[in-house]
Amino acid sequence: MIERHLSNKRSARAEALRRAFYRFRQSRLSLIGAAMVATVVFFTLFGAVLAPFPEHVDGGVDTSNRFSAPSLAHPFGTNELGQDVLSLVMAGTPVSVSAGFAVVFIGSVLGVIVGALAGFNGGWIDDVLMRFSDLMLTLPSLILAMAVAAALGPGFGNMIIAIALAWWPGYARLVRGEVLQAREEVYVAAARAIGASPFRVLFRHILPNIVSPVIVKMSLDMGFAILTVAALGFIGIGVRPPTPEWGTQLSIARSYMPDFWWTAVFPGLAMFMAVFGFNLLGDGLRDVLDPRARR
Amino acid sequence: MLRFIFRRILLILPVLFGLTVIMFVIARVLPGDPVGLAAGPNATREEIEALAREFGLDQPILGQYWTYVSGLAQGDFGTSIFTRRPVADDLAAYLPATLELVFSALLIAIVVGIPAGLMAAIWRNRWPDYLSNILSVAAISMPRFFLGLLLQLCFAMWLMWLPLGGRFPIILEPPPGVTGFYTIDALLAGDMESFQTACRYLAMPAIAMSLSPLATILRMMRAATIEVMQQDYVTTARALGLSPRLIVFKYVLRNAISSSLTLIGLYFGWLLGGTVLVETVFDWPGVGLYATSAIVAQDFMPVVSVALVIGALFISVNIVIDLLYGVINPKVRYQ
Numbered sequence: 210m211i212e213r214h215l216s217n218k219r220s221a222r223a224e225a226l227r228r229a230f231y232r233f234r235q236s237r238l239s240l241i242g243a244a245m246v247a248t249v250v251f252f253t254l255f256g257a258v259l260a261p262f263p264e265h266v267d268g269g270v271d272t273s274n275r276f277s278a279p280s281l282a283h284p285f286g287t288n289e290l291g292q293d294v295l296s297l298v299m300a301g302t303p304v305s306v307s308a309g310f311a312v313v314f315i316g317s318v319l320g321v322i323v324g325a326l327a328g329f330n331g332g333w334i335d336d337v338l339m340r341f342s343d344l345m346l347t348l349p350s351l352i353l354a355m356a357v358a359a360a361l362g363p364g365f366g367n368m369i370i371a372i373a374l375a376w377w378p379g380y381a382r383l384v385r386g387e388v389l390q391a392r393e394e395v396y397v398a399a400a401r402a403i404g405a406s407p408f409r410v411l412f413r414h415i416l417p418n419i420v421s422p423v424i425v426k427m428s429l430d431m432g433f434a435i436l437t438v439a440a441l442g443f444i445g446i447g448v449r450p451p452t453p454e455w456g457t458q459l460s461i462a463r464s465y466m467p468d469f470w471w472t473a474v475f476p477g478l479a480m481f482m483a484v485f486g487f488n489l490l491g492d493g494l495r496d497v498l499d500p501r502a503r504r
Numbered sequence: 505m506l507r508f509i510f511r512r513i514l515l516i517l518p519v520l521f522g523l524t525v526i527m528f529v530i531a532r533v534l535p536g537d538p539v540g541l542a543a544g545p546n547a548t549r550e551e552i553e554a555l556a557r558e559f560g561l562d563q564p565i566l567g568q569y570w571t572y573v574s575g576l577a578q579g580d581f582g583t584s585i586f587t588r589r590p591v592a593d594d595l596a597a598y599l600p601a602t603l604e605l606v607f608s609a610l611l612i613a614i615v616v617g618i619p620a621g622l623m624a625a626i627w628r629n630r631w632p633d634y635l636s637n638i639l640s641v642a643a644i645s646m647p648r649f650f651l652g653l654l655l656q657l658c659f660a661m662w663l664m665w666l667p668l669g670g671r672f673p674i675i676l677e678p679p680p681g682v683t684g685f686y687t688i689d690a691l692l693a694g695d696m697e698s699f700q701t702a703c704r705y706l707a708m709p710a711i712a713m714s715l716s717p718l719a720t721i722l723r724m725m726r727a728a729t730i731e732v733m734q735q736d737y738v739t740t741a742r743a744l745g746l747s748p749r750l751i752v753f754k755y756v757l758r759n760a761i762s763s764s765l766t767l768i769g770l771y772f773g774w775l776l777g778g779t780v781l782v783e784t785v786f787d788w789p790g791v792g793l794y795a796t797s798a799i800v801a802q803d804f805m806p807v808v809s810v811a812l813v814i815g816a817l818f819i820s821v822n823i824v825i826d827l828l829y830g831v832i833n834p835k836v837r838y839q
Contacts (some may be wrong), residue, residue, distance in 0.1 A: 444780070
């Protein structure tokens with residue numbers, strides 16, 4: 210009897226997954242997005258290894274070969290130091306993607322904690338936390354991130370902290386709303402009735418049930434986080450060269466336009482394709498995981 | 505109505521207070537050596553201390569905060585430690601340029617985005633819808649500064665149709681300042697030549713700024729229109745034999761726009777903060793460029809003030825949007 214019940218439950222879950230996957234497959238754009246993200250993840254893992262000129266990634270220069278136009282040896286051309294642009298763009302993938310992921314991860318963890326505390330406790334805790342996040346939402350996030358990054362000094366970690374500090378309020382508002390709704394559900398009342406502590410109710414019962422809108426927001430935010438990282442690099446307060454970062458590459462290449470356009474166009478295109486992929490995938494995931502947003 | 509406006513305006517004050525606290529904490533508590541940077545690499549210890557004393561930076565932090573806030577109440581935004589110019593003067597010079605850029609971008613986004621969203625909804629699940637869907641995701645994914653560079657490369661460097669950057673030719677006199685918007689000032693002065701010049705300088709930065717709000721407005725408008733078209737009153741109107749054109753323009757549009765309106769308010773704030781990148785690319789003399797150069801110099805008074813002004817503008821615009829909401833949608837009129 211119990212066994213049958215368990216197997217039913219398992220097959221129901223498998224069925225739900227199968228349906229979600231079917232819906233996802235139905236949308237051609239989501240599949241394209243998934244393929245693009247897979248490519249980006251591939252280059253995140255192997256970009257630095259597969260780069261045709263690894264010595265250029267480490268800061269090596271080839272001054273006899275400056276600004277050569279795209280050719281078979283250098284499909285994306287070479288830059289002002291004679292470095293292979295393709296290698297730099299490939300090696301830039303892990304920098305941007307890991308920074309973007311770290312921003313979204315730290316921002317969502319902070320936001321989930323703040324939002325869950327506010328929504329679960331209510332009262333003055335809710336008031337204080339939510340007024341504070343509204344205040345943070347009023348501040349221009351890019352200028353906030355720039356100011357913090359400049360004050361902390363250049364560097365990969367500082368840049369991530371600076372952007373994440375401007376990133377959490379969106380999650381806090383989302384999670385608070387979801388927690389407020391979930392708090393009134395029957396399963397929460399049931400958990401309370403059998404004597405579960407508030408801590409257990411929040412973390413074991415409520416949070417696992419509101420995880421899908423958070424995941425959807427994370428996947429939609431991933432592209433914007435990569436954009437913000439590149440924006441700080443472009444302004445000149447992010448990662449410093451020789452760390453290969455797309456935004457920084459673009460800002461240097463800017464002064465060599467229009468004659469040596471390839472030094473600017475290819476890092477920019479890489480940025481665009483990565484963000485495009487994450488946004489398409491995020492849209493697809495939202496359609497699958499969030500029934501309210503389905504068209 | 506008046507009481508409602510008054511209450512909303514009173515609510516701005518605590519928010520502004522909170523903004524000053526946050527920005528002050530960032531500016532003063534985080535590590536960084538603005539005085540040393542402003543004094544230059546060869547400054548002696550005495551020179552640095554004198555500079556710190558001059559700008560009150562040797563005072564305890566609460567005292568500094570009090571000086572700043574009491575100055576603010578009198579319209580004094582402090583002095584830049586780098587240029588030694590009053591920040592209020594700089595803001596007055598740069599803010600109109602940014603606002604002109606943001607309003608032009610929003611105008612493009614609304615004028616193109618709303619009809620396009622309406623069309624995507626009407627031709628739902630046919631090729632115009634698919635096309636607008638993929639284009640709008642692409643537009644949102646496009647880094648504004650990269651788009652700016654591509655526009656420059658194409659229209660300023662290769663085709664040479666438009667100027668590369670700046671707001672007005674240095675050798676020419678800008679139109680007499682009434683609003684601070686060069687385009688409107690030129691029109692007011694009846695100077696068509698200046699108007700054209702101003703538009704030529706404005707075109708590329710405004711387009712680069714407008715793309716992502718355009719795409720968002722389009723998608724929002726599409727979703728809202730689809731929802732409205734499924735309402736009973738639309739079915740009734742159709743059953744009564746009203747022409748599709750009348751139904752869309754008289755009943756659907758009005759109801760769909762009101763839900764897109766909130767979004768436009770949110771986007772205004774986002775655009776104001778996001779001008780930084782486009783202003784950097786196009787050398788547009790606005791507050792974003794001003795804030796960037798101040799941030800690089802760790803000159804925090806301008807940064808605090810820019811963030812404050814943008815925050816205040818953002819709240820004000822959202823109040824205006826709330827009021828407009830009542831005008832467009834009688835159901836949410838306030839007592």
